[in-house]
Amino acid sequence: MKIAVVGTGYVGLVSGTCFAETGNHVTCIDIDQRKIDKLSSGTITIYEPGLERLFDRNLKEGRLSFTTSLSEGIKDAVIIFLALPTPPGEDGSADLKYVLGVAKDLGQLLEPGKFTVIVDKSTVPVGTADKVAKAIADNSGGKLQDGVDFDVVSNPEFLREGVAVEDFMKPDRVVIGASTDQAKQIMGQLYGPYVRQGNPIINMDKRSAELTKYAANSFLATKITFMNEIARICELLGADVDMVRKGMGSDDRIGKRFLFPGIGYGGSCFPKDVQALAKSAEEANYDFRILESVMNVNEEQKVYLVPKIKKYFGGDIAGKHFALWGLAFKPNTDDIREAPALYIIQELLNAGATVSAYDPEAMPNVKEVVGETITFAGSPYEALENADALIIATEWNEFRTPDFSKVSSLLNNKAIFDGRNLFDLAQMRQMDFYYFSIGRETIIPNK
Numbered sequence: 001m002k003i004a005v006v007g008t009g010y011v012g013l014v015s016g017t018c019f020a021e022t023g024n025h026v027t028c029i030d031i032d033q034r035k036i037d038k039l040s041s042g043t044i045t046i047y048e049p050g051l052e053r054l055f056d057r058n059l060k061e062g063r064l065s066f067t068t069s070l071s072e073g074i075k076d077a078v079i080i081f082l083a084l085p086t087p088p089g090e091d092g093s094a095d096l097k098y099v100l101g102v103a104k105d106l107g108q109l110l111e112p113g114k115f116t117v118i119v120d121k122s123t124v125p126v127g128t129a130d131k132v133a134k135a136i137a138d139n140s141g142g143k144l145q146d147g148v149d150f151d152v153v154s155n156p157e158f159l160r161e162g163v164a165v166e167d168f169m170k171p172d173r174v175v176i177g178a179s180t181d182q183a184k185q186i187m188g189q190l191y192g193p194y195v196r197q198g199n200p201i202i203n204m205d206k207r208s209a210e211l212t213k214y215a216a217n218s219f220l221a222t223k224i225t226f227m228n229e230i231a232r233i234c235e236l237l238g239a240d241v242d243m244v245r246k247g248m249g250s251d252d253r254i255g256k257r258f259l260f261p262g263i264g265y266g267g268s269c270f271p272k273d274v275q276a277l278a279k280s281a282e283e284a285n286y287d288f289r290i291l292e293s294v295m296n297v298n299e300e301q302k303v304y305l306v307p308k309i310k311k312y313f314g315g316d317i318a319g320k321h322f323a324l325w326g327l328a329f330k331p332n333t334d335d336i337r338e339a340p341a342l343y344i345i346q347e348l349l350n351a352g353a354t355v356s357a358y359d360p361e362a363m364p365n366v367k368e369v370v371g372e373t374i375t376f377a378g379s380p381y382e383a384l385e386n387a388d389a390l391i392i393a394t395e396w397n398e399f400r401t402p403d404f405s406k407v408s409s410l411l412n413n414k415a416i417f418d419g420r421n422l423f424d425l426a427q428m429r430q431m432d433f434y435y436f437s438i439g440r441e442t443i444i445p446n447k
């Protein structure tokens with residue numbers, strides 16, 4: 001099948017590459033000339049485990065190509081995916097200017113009489129498929145009829161950065177909101193190879209498909225936030241959140257996943273999707289109270305370690321120097337959108353401290369945002385040199401079992417502020433570290 005993907009970011013590039021992997025011919029389109037030049041010359045633009053191998057193979061075999069031209073990219077395409085940004089607008093609602101802008105262009109470019117499936121893969125509010133269809137029809141000069149010449153399908157993407165290829169190639173489910181049988185059949189044919197193990201393709205109406213994505217992300221953000229509040233209560237009442245988590249998670253109704261407390265959720269999806277669902281609810285005259293609390297708690301959680309750090313240093317951290325391990329919003333990605341580490345850096349700099357950071361993949365992206373305000377180290381240990389304490393913001397595997405005697409000898413103070421609960425409390429006690437984590441006992445040497 002000939003497929004076009006408009007928007008070649010995290011979702012567009014993964015989707016395009018994975019669609020090519022099952023034999024489709026995919027053209028990825030983007031307005032970013034630099035990105036398209038890099039991709040066309042065989043250089044991958046994001047870090048995502050397993051993606052490069054598939055990218056190389058499909059590029060070489062001629063099934064994957066890149067262009068900045070929408071008209072060229074969609075030529076002969078049976079399906080056109082929109083994987084465009086939907087950032088929060090000023091009022092928190094999803095800004096649809098990219099999606100509707102491309103929809104208008106498609107109105108002028110699509111051929112009448114040739115049925116094309118237009119797919120909203122971006123996360124978009126309920127009613128967007130209808131808006132996209134209207135934008136296409138209204139800009140076609142009366143040539144295109146919704147449901148006859150094209151159908152707009154909602155096919156939200158559930159991939160997780162860090163395991164995106166695996167999620168895409170073997171999705172838990174594929175949600176398809178389509179109104180014509182023809183679009184349903186084409187989408188079913190496209191996704192068939194990805195659900196061979198029996199995971200479902202769930203067909204539904206467009207509005208339900210659109211809401212499913214927001215409901216899923218908001219539920220997960222709520223689950224994380226609930227555990228972050230349980231962690232705070234654990235600290236106040238002298239319980240251990242790891243024990244509580246295990247005790248809770250062994251109940252099938254709750255499940256073991258997404259129960260790890262930390263320094264809040266970040267990334268390009270949860271923060272904006274929770275905000276957008278709350279805004280959609282408000283527009284429908286419904287006050288979605290849980291989501292308001294989730295957003296407020298998460299704002300505090302991102303900088304939850306900072307008061308602990310200040311307290312340890314007697315209130316004033318001006319002139320102190322900190323090692324920061326982890327910048328990406330989660331491990332196995334270079335994505336730093338809404339990463340808690342960025343908020344921590346800002347708080348430390350505001351208080352007059354300095355920072356030396358290390359992250360296996362995300363340093364170039366952070367450098368673009370913070371410039372020379374912090375220094376970047378070549379290794380986790382280099383970041384520790386002359387630091388007054390270590391702060392951990394992302395749970396990369398390589399941070400889990402460091403050489404603690406080296407850590408201890410490089411730090412000025414043996415103090416670790418761990419936002420991801422990486423280390424064993426008994427080991428920290430045995431090694432005489434001051435160790436602050438989330439929802440667990442604070443370890444103080446000789447106590």
Ligand code: NAD
Pocket residue numbers: 006007008009010011012029030031032035083084085086098101102121122123124157158159160161268269
């Ligand atoms: P991204 O910012 O990484 O990529 C978007 C791309 O679209 C950019 O490369 C940008 O240059 C390009 N673009 C902007 N305007 C364009 C235009 N007019 N024509 C062509 N290209 C254009 O965003 P992303 O993370 O891939 O997210 C895309 C959508 O998918 C969002 O709605 C997001 O909520 C949703 N989503 C993201 C994830 C994720 O993990 N990142 C997961 C599921 C869903």
